[in-house]
Amino acid sequence: MAISIDEIKRLRELTGVGMTDAKKALEEAGGDFDAALKEMRKKGLTKAEKRGEREARQGLVGTYNHDGRIGVVVELNCETDFVARNEIFQDLVKDVAMHIAASNPQYVSSEDIPAEAREAKKQELLASDALKGKPAEMADKIVEGQLGKYFAELCLLDQPFIKNPDQTVGDYVKDHNARLGENILVRRFHRIALGEK
Numbered sequence: 001m002a003i004s005i006d007e008i009k010r011l012r013e014l015t016g017v018g019m020t021d022a023k024k025a026l027e028e029a030g031g032d033f034d035a036a037l038k039e040m041r042k043k044g045l046t047k048a049e050k051r052g053e054r055e056a057r058q059g060l061v062g063t064y065n066h067d068g069r070i071g072v073v074v075e076l077n078c079e080t081d082f083v084a085r086n087e088i089f090q091d092l093v094k095d096v097a098m099h100i101a102a103s104n105p106q107y108v109s110s111e112d113i114p115a116e117a118r119e120a121k122k123q124e125l126l127a128s129d130a131l132k133g134k135p136a137e138m139a140d141k142i143v144e145g146q147l148g149k150y151f152a153e154l155c156l157l158d159q160p161f162i163k164n165p166d167q168t169v170g171d172y173v174k175d176h177n178a179r180l181g182e183n184i185l186v187r188r189f190h191r192i193a194l195g196e197k
Helices: 005-015 019-028 033-051 087-103 115-126 136-152 169-180
Strands: 058-066 070-078 164-168 185-193
Touching: 005 019, 005 033, 019 033, 058 087, 070 087, 087 169, 087 185, 115 136, 164 169, 169 185
Parallel strands: none
Antiparallel strands: 058 070, 070 185
């Protein structure tokens, strides 16, 4: 089956791989673009996870202002100034800032949740009427699931990305790790809404 050069270029653009790798992926997928893209992302994310241990000290502080009512400042880091000046990285910073404005996360990731906040929510859930009469072991499992779901809604990297709810913000950032070939991380953010404390 003949693979069109346009499909190869499109796959290359979306994944950041070379032309040969893009063509090979399309051939292995029998010309199915979506299957090739999925496979390339898996490979790219594996490499990106290995990059996660490398130090990211460069980057950008980006801002987003929504109608003069919501303002966001976000810091994203990468490994080199070269990538920080790249348009793809700059667009990522804008997208993350826009997502923060829309979704109002409280933490970057689950590691940032204070132990006291986690424990307070756990006790609240354990005391709920829905768990009365359930065995302690079962109640603990139910509460752990509820805690995971509750805090996933508050953690930026676990939230469904506003431009593509099929992927999380964390996965969107990892896609950019793979595309740009560097460790990229969201360091911190601050969101201000008019009239809120």
